[in-house]
Amino acid sequence: MGNLWTEVAAGCFVRRYDPFDVSCGVVVGGEGLLVVDSRMSTAQGRELADDVRTLSAAPVRAVLNTHLHFDHTYGNRALRDAWPQVPIAAHESVPEGLLADEARIKGRYAADVGDPHRDEILSTELVAPDTLFASVWSIDLGDRYVEAVHPGRGHTEGDVVVRVPDVDLVYAGDLVEESGPPAYGADSWPLEWPQTVELLVGLLSGSSLVVPGHGAPVDKDFVLGQRVDLADVAGQIQALAADGVPVDDAPARGSWPFPVEHLVEAVRRGYAQLGR
Numbered sequence: 161m162g163n164l165w166t167e168v169a170a171g172c173f174v175r176r177y178d179p180f181d182v183s184c185g186v187v188v189g190g191e192g193l194l195v196v197d198s199r200m201s202t203a204q205g206r207e208l209a210d211d212v213r214t215l216s217a218a219p220v221r222a223v224l225n226t227h228l229h230f231d232h233t234y235g236n237r238a239l240r241d242a243w244p245q246v247p248i249a250a251h252e253s254v255p256e257g258l259l260a261d262e263a264r265i266k267g268r269y270a271a272d273v274g275d276p277h278r279d280e281i282l283s284t285e286l287v288a289p290d291t292l293f294a295s296v297w298s299i300d301l302g303d304r305y306v307e308a309v310h311p312g313r314g315h316t317e318g319d320v321v322v323r324v325p326d327v328d329l330v331y332a333g334d335l336v337e338e339s340g341p342p343a344y345g346a347d348s349w350p351l352e353w354p355q356t357v358e359l360l361v362g363l364l365s366g367s368s369l370v371v372p373g374h375g376a377p378v379d380k381d382f383v384l385g386q387r388v389d390l391a392d393v394a395g396q397i398q399a400l401a402a403d404g405v406p407v408d409d410a411p412a413r414g415s416w417p418f419p420v421e422h423l424v425e426a427v428r429r430g431y432a433q434l435g436r
Contacts, residue, residue, distance in 0.1 A: 168377050172185070172188070174377070182374055186216070190301065194223075195208075195224070205235020209239055223247070227316045228257040248288075255288035305325065315342070319335045341418035
């Protein structure tokens with residue numbers, strides 16, 4: 161996609177990148193910038209760094225990863241090279257999860273010799289976040305206070321959202337999806353995701369703008385609607401398990417709010433969390 165920066169609120173920008181329509185953010189303050197997420201390889205991270213420089217000549221004060229997945233973190237090496245000594249912040253679970261997932265991600269790309277991003281992924285050196293927090297992290301950008309909050313487990317164990325209170329804006333990472341259904345992966349927490357989004361909703365006002373990890377910005381009503389669908393998925397998983405439906409049969413037995421092919425992993429993960 162690679163479109164230009166969009167100013168979604170005063171001094172708050174988003175740029176959407178192919179592949180995966182991933183959104184990266186920049187918050188501009190009087191004393192510098194916060195960059196939200198870093199793309200999926202060192203090469204793409206360098207492109208992001210160049211794009212940030214076109215947006216502002218102010219120094220980057222910090223980088224934040226909204227969660228561990230490679231399309232949001234593998235550009236960390238490039239941002240560290242561009243702005244040495246700048247902290248890279250994330251939930252405390254991210255470094256271990258990022259490194260543990262490296263073999264799976266690089267193995268997948270190694271096996272797909274036709275993927276145009278294969279070589280750049282395989283050559284990427286992982287740089288784990290070094291400024292870790294359990295619940296809340298904040299930064300003063302001069303005339304602007306920004307905080308990151310871990311509302312709970314959902315898309316991953318360590319999802320965080322970034323609040324810019326003075327403009328009522330939240331960068332939500334992949335806790336909220338707009339360009340497709342919520343992504344239930346092998347490290348998702350489908351039974352807890354609805355409650356986590358409920359806590360996110362508690363941070364929003366009626367006029368809040370929410371930037372999802374993938375897709376166009378949305379409002380509070382959209383987030384509320386997605387929470388209802390996430391709760392529907394969680395409830396059906398629990399009901400199917402309670403009825404003794406085998407895990408392999410359960411996807412075909414549900415009346416899901418999302419296409420069933422997106423829910424196979426959700427069912428597997430949910431059954432595992434129920435001890436089934």
